[in-house]
Amino acid sequence: MNEMTPVKTTLKDWESDQEVRWCPGCGDYAILKAVQRTMPDLGVTPENTVFISGIGCSSRFPYYMETYGFHTIHGRAPTIATGVKLANPELDVWLITGDGDGLSIGGNHMLHLLRRNLDCQVLLFNNEIYGLTKGQYSPTSRVGTRSPSTPFGSVDRPVSPCAFALGAGARFVARGIDVNKNLSATLKEAHAHKGTSFIEIFQNCIVYNEDVFEPFAAKKTADDTQVWTVHGEPLLFAKGEKGLALDTDKLELKVVDVADGDWEAAGVVVHDQTNRGLAQMLVQMPFGDFPVALGTLYCDPAPTFDSAVGEQNSAASVGKDHDLQALIGQGQTWTVE
């Protein structure tokens, strides 16, 4: 993201002329709309915006944005984004990836992107399945997932994308749901953050993993199953009747009942988005006993990779001879008359 004079655009300015080709009912549509709707609020221009993706259903995304776009190869979008941003730090870079693309084949690149803190937004569409290749289980699929390649159920334990991101040193970690109206607000916060902003978006693959998130994503039960984190606000859910408090013996969170709105008495923790330890606890709460934590879970800016590289490039050039002819003629030389 960049600081520049806000530019006025409308939703239409961000829609390309390409026909969107996801399966009808796919969660990708909602995410696309949320992004296109959010862009005018960011005050940026389409020409200065680049969407870079890997391979997967989700990675078709750039074709539908009227911006610069690069649909690259499976898992490697972080590498291309790194080159783009280092070559031109003025560009506003968005990375679109899937759970397979970003955490399986591209897991290593994701790790390094996050630890380097390249200034960009990462939207990881987590549908807990390989959509494009017709439904094999993915590294985020739960144990027991039946798929064409695991007809008896998967046996390997899944990775938690946000726990991975925090472990890799990410400075901005958030969660959203494809169809949830809050996604736009999270996108804005991600864009405002300088550095790699990692957003896991629970995305419904209607064909191969339908409603896998329904237990916590369903609107009807959302009050009880979702806790939306807001910096400086207590971690409450169930219409304020429940909250998250610290179990000091176990050093983990616990669900407490809040009587008469007195959350302080119940020991409910106030969300501090700069607290990495709290973020770790929030992303690792097992769903069922706990609600799912959503929104901006962690945000604590640090110098970005692109600015550090740029600064070193300039500093290392100061006072140096810029004459290439001098460089090639340096060292121990001799002259033949």
Next chain:
Amino acid sequence: MASTAETIEQPREEDASAVVVRFAGDSGDGMQLTGGQFTLSTALEGNDLATFPDFPAEIRAPQGTLFGVSAFQINFGSRTIRTAGDAPDVLVAMNPAALKTNLPDLVPGGMVIADSGAFTDRNLSKAGYEENPLEDGSLEGYQLLSIDMSAMTLEAVKPFGLGNKEALRSKNMWTLGLALWMFDRKRAPIHDWLKTKFAKKPEIAEANIAALDAGHAYGETAELGYAFQPRKVAAAPAEPGLYRTVTGAEAISMGLVAGAQLAGLPMFFGGYPITPASAILHHLSRWKQFGVTTFQAEDEIAAIGAAIGASYAGSLGVTSSSGPGIALKGEAMGLALVTELPLVIVNSQRGGPSTGLPTKTEQSDLYQAVYGRNGDAPMPVIAVRSPSDAFDCAIEACRLAVQFMTPVMLLTDGYIANAAEPWKVPDLGGYSPFPVAFHETAPGEGEKFNPYARDDKLARPWVKPGTPGLMHRIGGIEKSSSTGNIDYSAQNHQEMTRLRSEKVLGVADHIPEQDIALGDASDTLAVVGWGSTYGPIHQAVNRMRAKGRSVAQLHVRHVWPLPKNLGDLLRGFDKVIVPEMNNGQFKTVLRDQYLVDAKPLNKVSGQPFRIGEIEAAIEEALDG
């Protein structure tokens, strides 16, 4: 002195003015440093030279072992030198293992200078000697100079109060001092170099200088006999101008910077450490003042990915590796090729397959370069033939990449990367710039921008993200030739495949025709080479022509597409042989392209060709 075994009875005129010296010791003995400094003093003396550093893959192999031997060979003379020399005339052996592994290469009657102090029982047994070869008469066929260099070094550095281990580190400087005396060289430049190198540890600098001087003084005062008198090798005739020594890795790095400048672009270099390619990453990362950004990526895929991203954003993307890393880059090369972005990929070849021989040289990645991607995926391939040639080749690779909007593979190898030779510093003003014009005009009302529109070279427009009115999407999925949108149709894929192929073949219209390096088109036999075999082929053809044999040398720089006249040239010879440090790859390409009966001459020992080997093959081809 003669340079090959078979020519010993009849010393050649041309060889009398050249000497081959090999320094060999334990990998901890500092032989590469000794060799490097001896090279410098040789260059300053005005001799022409070529070097061959040959070291083990292990960083510190166990001391005294045969596989831990590190060697540095230099061939220098008062005439043009093309190779590091077939067989050493002088072998400096710092321990029994070095003697054992290198003695078989020495010319009969050659000189052995050995550190008797290192020929201890323990070292002898590690090298598999039952008797001490310095004492048992087994070196009778050679001129042996056995000196306790270890003891003399310890004596010389005594005033500096170093520990025994530290003090013995200066042994290589004692050796260098003796070598400087032997070839009548100045010590002052080495003194200066030591003072700079150890500026922070003056006592170490002084100790090394004392050792160097002691080695030199030893030569002067000890009565070593006629064979060991100092000899002066006269300066080689050379064109007037400013000279320096250069390794292939240095020359490629500088050439890439020059290429980016001639294109008017900042350069982005993505790399991941691998022998022998790392040197390029090291050089470039020091030159940020030339608009170079370097990026040590998490792997070779990330290195090329970032380079592609940088090219997409308007820099000249460059990536470099060696065979195993180039294999990892394969898929991304296809992406660069199909999105038609400029990119230079440098492959410093080493012995393969797999990890192979990391520190040994080979030319076995030619198929990988020309054919090694999925799909019909042609890209230009340029092969460097020597350290000094590397500069021009790197510029040429940059030119083709930006003019044709294509990835270009630049092939060099471990031998070229590490070897040094004198280089006449070129005048950059003599190179024609090839400035890039980014496409910036937005389409008119009702028109649409087609990112796959083409110019007369079939190159597509290069648009930098950030340009208003030209937003578009590219990617690895096949795109319509007329709109740039996704298009899977059969007809379009046929057309795009044809266009990609024709564009790359069209490069042949913009490169020089193939010349004949030696001899002419009416000769009977053509010896066709590419890459670092240039030197030994040149010498061999030269010698055979001097004997009156009808043989010519063709050396191909543009390996793909091949120069347009190459087929006709080859068909004009009765016989064609192709010496290669692989199992016959270029030979196969030539046979495929021209249906010529090219015969292979293969060597995959990790060592460069000897001139004698090629001479023998020429003789056999002509007489057989």
